[in-house]
Amino acid sequence: MPDLRLWLKVPPRRDVARRLLPAAAVVLFALVPAVPFFTDPWLRVFFLVGLYVVLGLGLNIVVGFAGLLDLGYVAFFAAGAYLMGILTSPQSPVDLRLEFWVILPLALLLGALVGLLLGLPVLPLRGDYLAIVTLGFGEIIRILLVNLRDITGGSQGLAAIEKPPVPGWQRIDEPWQWYYVILVTAVAVAFLSARLRDARIGRAWEAIREDEDVAAAMGIDTVKYKLLAFATGAAVGSVGGVLFASYIGFINPTSFTLQVSINVLAVVIIGGMGNTWGVVFGAFILIGVPELLQFRETSDVLERLGWLRTALDAPFAALDALAPFGVWRVPEPETWGRLVADKRFIIYGALLVAVMVARPGGLFPSRRRKLEFEAPPPSEVAEPSALAAGGSQ
């Protein structure tokens, strides 16, 4: 069989599914804005979910691939967002009149640079110590944003941030347009991070995650590859920040709290570290569902659950009739969605604990991909001691 077939050959059946499913899913996602049911509020929620998919995939490079627990990921997100804000908001002192498409590659660079800056001092740290220092770094960035009033507008923030222009057309502003922007970004990031994972650099990262000392003994420059993991993950976070700032049009430090770092980390962990679909699912559950619960449509649907409320409320009603004081009553069903959304952090916590106990690998643990080569046929003579085999090689 010619060598080329080895890599470019029609993949085995399992791999066809592995390639066709994502393609089919992307086509489905691309059709979403065409469905009349998904009105603008829906598309805005989906944008947010997509943004968290991008951030989750970025953080996954640091946490999932290289095993470096980073609790300050918001710093990179903020770096990108403020780069966009400072360079395009009329409130910032900088007046360069750069367009979104110029700033995007700049954000990649800046993100990588900030990632290196964070990476350098924390290199000797492992595990918990690393988590604490990165957590501090995230907070430092936020406080910087508040205090560098002349540049960042302090707690007032920066407004009227530019939208991306499309040559020969209008600027991207409609929710459906932003939906496509984030869809394309997420697909690109997923594709590129998978390519990194399946290359020498990805194997080096995973080896460092598995056993740093042994990785070094195998000839891997652990310092270099850890820095590269930080820089790559940070670059993705920074791009997410640019998109966010341009989409929202207004940023201030309250958008860049520790909560963002934790949300992104929760998305990665609950979905399943290292798994793209896990991240998509995690973002939908943790970011999308709480928003959807507050929709009017959700209330309308819940309203029809009056019978369930009556059933659940029956014991309380009975108690209420007997007791001399007022007893708690099950609230109206149309408010249930908001109730759950309001309590979402309790639910997050419970969900995280449950996932860690029941499925430490996440809901969708990353399945080991097979290297694409044909498995050799089993040798004709089964050797009782395999050690004695293969002498001719």
Next chain:
Amino acid sequence: MSVRPLLEVRGLSVRFQGLLALDSVDMTVPPGQIRGLIGPNGAGKTTLFNCLTGFYRPTGGSILLDGVRIDGMPMHHVAALGVARTFQNIRLFANMTVIENVLVGAHRTIPVGGPDQLRPRRRHEQRLAEVAAQLRGLPGGVVSSLVEIAGALVRPPAWIRAEREAVERARRLLEAVGLRGRENELARNLPYGDQRRLELARALASRPRLLLLDEPTAGMNPGETLAMMDLIRRLREEYGLTIILIEHQMRVVMGICEEVTVLDYGRKIAEGPPEAVQRDPAVIEAYLGTKFARQLRGGHGTP
């Protein structure tokens, strides 16, 4: 002594606070030899290995590999110079597949399409290679990192070729140690003996000149032990290796080692052909001298 020794250890000392783990140890290993390193538990054998791979920085003395000083070098530089090892308590990358473990071992041998690997075919490629060569001076391997990332993302034909060759070589290595057909299994799911063999394949993948084996037959039954001895001998011939192995089973030491170095309490107490060392009074003293030592010896077969 006309041949330059592959490994030369001079006056090597390692002190952990109060404990002198190695006390000015000298050792010279000629190329192509299988050298045994024996001694009672805690004698400093693994400490010596850790110095040879750069994991420990010795507090005194020097280590020369083919005339180049390697003590105090970062581990990955030592590995690049051709030192590979296996571990007493198997340390595979448990959550990676069998072939990925070998590919990590081959890390240094896989070109990533950097300036060194650019094969200029047309004139502009020649020019590109010159520019790349000038950029190599940049600090911290910035260029090589960028080239590696770009290569992994774009996957030009040269990249695919390099990766394919690496995979094929990894498969041949797996076949050589008898793990054919297990490529896509997770390393942690392999039975014990196979894990030892995988460690060996992973170490070989880095194209070592000096291979350090830390108790390669630990926990193996007599049949497996014989097969492993066979394999070690064969690998030495095939890959032109120099091997140092730590071993507790005297049968293995006598069977495959050409010379033996004996450590006790961090000191070298004997060295020479296995038969001579076996009769050496100092060695007998170290192993059997007291009743206590005799009891200890019972534990040697199963560490």
